[in-house]
Amino acid sequence: MKFLDTATIYIKAGNGGYGCTSFRREKYIPFGGPNGGDGGRGGSVIIKAVRNINTLIDYRHKHHFGAKNGATGEGRMKTGQSQEDLTLLVPIGTIILSENGNFELADLKSDGEEFLIARGGDGGFGNIHFKSSTNQTPYKSTSGHMGEEITVKLQLKIIADVGLIGFPNAGKSSFLSLMTSARPKIANYPFTTLNPQLGMAYIFGKELLIADLPGLIEGAHRGVGLGDTFLKHAERCTTLIHIVDLDTSDPLKSYFDIRKELESFSKKLTIKDEIILLNKSDLRTNEDATDILKEFKAKLKSSGHNILDIILFSNMSRDGLDTLKKTLSVKLQD
Ligand SMILES: Nc1nc2c(ncn2[C@@H]2O[C@H](COP(=O)(O)OP(=O)(O)OP(=O)(O)O)[C@@H](O)[C@H]2O)c(=O)[nH]1
Ligand SMILES: [Mg+2]
Numbered sequence: 001m002k003f004l005d006t007a008t009i010y011i012k013a014g015n016g017g018y019g020c021t022s023f024r025r026e027k028y029i030p031f032g033g034p035n036g037g038d039g040g041r042g043g044s045v046i047i048k049a050v051r052n053i054n055t056l057i058d059y060r061h062k063h064h065f066g067a068k069n070g071a072t073g074e075g076r077m078k079t080g081q082s083q084e085d086l087t088l089l090v091p092i093g094t095i096i097l098s099e100n101g102n103f104e105l106a107d108l109k110s111d112g113e114e115f116l117i118a119r120g121g122d123g124g125f126g127n128i129h130f131k132s133s134t135n136q137t138p139y140k141s142t143s144g145h146m147g148e149e150i151t152v153k154l155q156l157k158i159i160a161d162v163g164l165i166g167f168p169n170a171g172k173s174s175f176l177s178l179m180t181s182a183r184p185k186i187a188n189y190p191f192t193t194l195n196p197q198l199g200m201a202y203i204f205g206k207e208l209l210i211a212d213l214p215g216l217i218e219g220a221h222r223g224v225g226l227g228d229t230f231l232k233h234a235e236r237c238t239t240l241i242h243i244v245d246l247d248t249s250d251p252l253k254s255y256f257d258i259r260k261e262l263e264s265f266s267k268k269l270t271i272k273d274e275i276i277l278l279n280k281s282d283l284r285t286n287e288d289a290t291d292i293l294k295e296f297k298a299k300l301k302s303s304g305h306n307i308l309d310i311i312l313f314s315n316m317s318r319d320g321l322d323t324l325k326k327t328l329s330v331k332l333q334d
Contacts, residue, residue, distance in 0.1 A: 014042025016144020168215025
């Protein structure tokens, strides 16, 4: 599935319908009086966040969205038909900004949350409203109000419980696949994952939304590799799981390299709760793996990082999975 996390769209609510000028015309009633109905209301435009959409891709090619205009009023006091509202569906975590991106209009954080972005115009008055003691045959009726129009920028910042970060090829997508029913592409080369992927895990009966993010490398903040812009999707994750590949020469250095990239992107990322998974432990001897774990613990003891746990892990053998689930379940009780 393609992914897009920003889009600029023009929105126009429907105009109100014209009021009608009409007179009662019946046999034997020569001066029937006004009976022109009001115009119908134009449709409003609403932006709604829903769970089953993960990207703003629907807004890549189509940029104009309009609700229908209200119908014109008719004789015999018939009001013109009001139009239905147009609802634009977006992923949870979509922020609605002014066109220049400077003002936040809404932040749709939960499933079903809606924002009325453009109000439809009310219908105009039919001539029935303008009858008075001095004017029994008013020809006046009014046009409907214009529907509101606005250009907005949509920006998606995924809201998940856990964000997966780490070097390319560390096993982030394998982890998502192990924990959830999501089936991201997994391959033995870097930058397999090009866009964030979501999956829902169930930890002792509780839901945990996991976001698998593309791999980071040293210099990502300067645009190296896939760059670091997708890290905005880690900003609203409560916990980060940092996946470190033990099948490399210096896992501890890799860990600190990634931390540096997080810091360059936003300090906020460096103070988040973090779980470190020393992954691919199946490719190391027990002794080796334990030594690395000790080294990590020693080096990170007084680092000031909010580390919830450091776990020897394997997506293949599932080593460490039970420990991880326990740590996550404690976190979920917070
Ligand atoms: N032996 C072993 N191999 C693993 C483990 N976890 C992942 N792999 C392998 O490592 C390779 C990379 O896995 P991915 O899950 O695609 O890695 P990723 O971190 O998502 O990589 P990018 O999307 O490129 O950032 C694949 O060949 C996996 O089969 C593990 O625990 N043990
Ligand atoms: Mg991947």
